[in-house]
Amino acid sequence: MLHLLTVVACAGVAAASYGNNLNYRSPSYNHPGLGVSIHKVNKRNGGSPPIKASDLNFTHGVASGDPYPHSVIIWTRCAPIRDDVNDNSTVSGDVPLYNPVPIQQEVEKAPPASTAPICINYKVATDKALTKVVDSGTAYTSSDVDYTLKVEAQKLQPYTQYYYQFQVCDSDLKSPLGRTKTTPAPHDLLAKISLAVYSCSNFPFGFFNAYGNPVRKDSVDYVLHLGDYLYEYPNGEYGWGQSIGRIPLPDRIIYTLYDYRKRHATYRTDLDLLLSHSQYAWISVWDDHEVADNTYRDGESRLNNTEASFIADGGVSVDQRKMNAVRAYFEWLPIRQVEMDDNLRIWRSFSIGSLLDLIMLDTRQYDRSITDLYWNTDYIHAISNDAGRSLMGSRQENWFYSQLIESSKRGAAWRVIGSQTVFSRLNESIAYGNVNPLDYDAWDGYQSNRNRTFKTLYDNSIGNNIVISGDSHANWVSDLVWLDHSEYNTSTGKGSIGVEFAGTAVSSPSPYGQNITLEKANNASSLLVRDNRELQWSELYYRGYFELHISQHSVNASFFGMPTLVNRNPNEISLANFTVLSGANALYRNPVTGGGVVENGYLRGGKVVQTNATNNTDTGKYFISHEDQEDI
16 A cells, blocks of 8 residues: 555655655556556665755745645645756756756756655644644655655644644755644634635736735635636747746646646746745635646647647647646645545535535536537537536536535535636626627536526525636626526515625736726726626726635625736735625625725726725735736
C-alpha cells in the first residue's frame, strides 16, 4: 500500500513517506498509468545523496484548503533553483525569489528526473511561535510531482485557527508561516460565517489585488474560488502583460503537463494570490480555462478528438490534455481528491456547522454534454431544452439533488451552491441579437438540467438557497425563479425559491468590452435589467469580488470593485450590498433591493450614486480615487 511506502534518505534523517504527500496519490492513486508509479520513484531515488538545503527554496509560499472539522490540507513547494521539468541546468545570476523556474528555451527536451527525494518536515500549532504543536510529520517530494508537497494536517479541533510551517529536514531552511482554520462540526451552532468569493483571474490583464483585500481587512473565514484560476492562452491572445511585467509562461497555448505546471507557477508569483493562500483555507473548483476554453466531456472550443484537430491543435488528444491540466491542478492547489477511483471528480460538499451546506459543482469538465463552441450556436440553441442534456452528467446530477434534500433534512439553515456559470436565465439580446439571445455555454444551454434542479427544490419545499457563480466577468444579482412554472412578482420577490449572487472577474475583462466606459457599461446594465424581470442588479464595469456574511437569520452580500489593476494596490470601492432574510427566499426589499442605492451599474427601482469612495485596505482610510484605466 502507498501509505506504507517509507524510505530513509540518508543517515540522520527521519523516515519520511511518499504516501504522506497526497500529490503522489491524486489524481492517480488507483490509476498509475495516468500519473506516478511510486515503486519506480522509490527505486530511482534510492541511495542517492539528498539535495543540499542551500540549493533549495520554498518557491511559492504556502497554502491551505478543503477544511474539515478535524483536518485541513496544507501545501508548499520546495524545489531546486532550476527549471526542474524542462531543463535541469542550474540557474545563476540575479534570480527573483518567486521566479525560480525560468524557461531556458522554448524547445522541449526529455525531462530529467530527480535522483533524490527532498525531505520536508511540517508542524501545525495553535500559536504563531509554533510552540503548541498539535500535529507534525515528515514527507517527501520530487520532480515527479513538480516538487509540490500536500499533506493532511490532522488531530485538529473544529472551527479553530491554526498556524503551520514546513522545514527542509536537517536544516534551518523554513517556509513562510501559514494560517488556516478548520470548519465547525456539522451540528455546531455558530453566529456567523464569512466567505470571500472569486472567479476568473487572468495574469496579463492586471494584478490580482482583489485576493489580498480580505486578508488586509481580516474580513472572512474562508475563500471560495469558482474557477478560471488560470488561462491557457499565450501573451497577446487574451491580454497583453508585457507593459506591467505579467507575461504568462510558457508564452504559448499550453497543452503538456510541463505547460500547465509552468502556468500555475507563473500565476503563483502574484503577491496578493500568495498572501490569500497563506492566510485563508481555500475551497476551489475549476471552470473551463484550467484546461481550455468551453470544455465539455469530449472536447473544447479548439480541440476535439478528430484527426484534423489532432494535427492542427497541438498534437494532443482531448483526454490527454485534460489529464495534464487536472494533474497539475491537483499538484498545485490545496485540494482533496474526494474519490480515488474517479480522478476527474472535483464536485464535493462541506457541512459548515448547522449554518450552511456548501455544495461545489463541476459544470464544465466532468461529464457535460456538448456546449456552444462558437460555430455550432444555432444547433446548441435548438437542443438547449433537450431532456438528455446535462451540465454535469447523471452521476453528479443525482448526487447534487441528494445533497439538496439531505441538507434540508438535516436542518442546515442555508444551502450555498457553487456554480461556475450563471444559473439564472439571462436574455442578452442586446449583445447577442435576437436569434440566439442567451449564453448557451451556461445553464441557459442546459435548461432541462436547470428545470430538474428547480423541481427538486419545489417538490421538496427546500428554501434558503443561495447560488453563487462566476465565469461571466460581470456582477449579477437575481431572484431564483422557475420561469413559466411559478408566479413571480418582481416588486416583492414572491414566487422565488432563493437568490443568485454572480460575481465579476478578479482581472478578466468585461464581457461588454475591455476598458468599457462607465457610461456605456451602465447603459447596457439598464437594458439587461429591463429584459430580465428576475434580474435586480447588473454591473459590467468593475473587476473585483464579493463577500458573503451568513448568519442564522440572514445572508448579506457585499460587492467590491477594484479602481485599477494596472499596479498592485490595496484599494477597493464598495459597489453594492444585498440582504436575504431567512425564509424569504428572495432579496430583501425596503422598498427595493440593495437599500435602493448602488455605486455603479443599474438597480431595479433604485438609483446609482457614483462617489468613488475608496477604501485603502492597508490603512482602513477612505479617499476619492480617480483612475483612468482599470485593466491592461
